[in-house]
Amino acid sequence: MSTNDEPLEIVVCLGSSCFARGNSGNLAMIEEYIESHDLNATVRLCGHLCEDQCKQGPNLTVGGEVYHGVTADDLRQILERVGRSLRGANGAT
Numbered sequence: 001m002s003t004n005d006e007p008l009e010i011v012v013c014l015g016s017s018c019f020a021r022g023n024s025g026n027l028a029m030i031e032e033y034i035e036s037h038d039l040n041a042t043v044r045l046c047g048h049l050c051e052d053q054c055k056q057g058p059n060l061t062v063g064g065e066v067y068h069g070v071t072a073d074d075l076r077q078i079l080e081r082v083g084r085s086l087r088g089a090n091g092a093t
C-alpha cells in the first residue's frame with residue numbers, strides 16, 4: 001500500500017449518512033488501532049464530508065482504495081492488511 005515515506009492516508013466519510021450507518025464506530029476503531037499499534041507516524045487519518053455516495057456507505061478510503069459498506073468485520077480485515085503492509089514496509093517482523 002505505502003511504497004515510500006509518505007504516511008498511508010485513511011479517509012473516513014463523516015457525512016451524516018455514513019456516520020450514522022457505521023463510520024462513527026469505524027472511526028473509533030481506526031483511531032484505536034493507530035494508537036495501539038503506534039502508527040501515528042505512518043498513518044494519516046482524515047475525514048471528509050458527504051460525497052454523494054451515501055447509498056453505498058459507510059464509505060472510507062485507504063491508500064487511495066475506496067471501500068463501500070464497510071462493516072466492523074470488514075474494517076478489522078482492512079486494518080490487519082494495513083498493519084502487515086506497514087510492518088513489511090518498515091522492515092520490522
Ligand code: FES
Pocket residue numbers: 013014015016017018019049050051052053054055057059
Ligand atoms: S454521507 Fe458518506 S457519501 Fe454521503
